[in-house]
Amino acid sequence: MKLLLTSAGIKNKSIHDALVDLLGKPLAEASALCITTGSYALPGGAAMAWNFISGREPDCPMCELGWKSLGVLELTALPSIAEALWVPAVQETDVLLVNGGDPLYLSYWMRQSGLADLLPSLRAVYTGLSAGSMVMAPNIGEPFVGWKPPTGGDETLGLVDFAIFPHLDNKDLPENTMAGAEKWAAGMRVPAYAIDDETAIKVVDGAVEVVSEGHWKRFS
16 A cells, blocks of 8 residues: 555645655646545535535645546445446546545545445555544544544554544644643554644555654654
């Protein structure tokens, strides 16, 4: 798997260059599918979804980066249609752009849709934003639990062996301080990263590299 797990999208040249490296070609030559299912479990989620899809998120650039083609993959619709209608598109795309929102809601629908089972076999670069990155971890920690799955708990997909605390020191999220991250990390059962919006985590076949023009911290 090739993953680029960001706090706030492709925010700077270093993160952009990391994505180009993972793709092996310029973004203008790459096809993308965007997933914004996680936003629906938050207040104002419908507007968040539209802003993401339409490229109107200048603070979290993803869909507006000049892709060769761009489509929408709505996870809640997939269980009701034949796999032949959507699986080939996922297998053929160059990148999945996964919006933020509620990580447990996103994890639930990734499993329900069947996408979670497909992810390890895909050639696409999985590019997450906030909850879209957190969902790759084994769990998210109690402070991030909002929407609750039928089975309870805070477990997510477990496709990486670390957890992520995004938006470190974001001025609009006063609770996302380093002290808050340290308290969160103390309750996690896996290593964890606190990353600001200028930072991303690049993962290729399990090898982890932090890409940053900001600040971050790893908690073991």
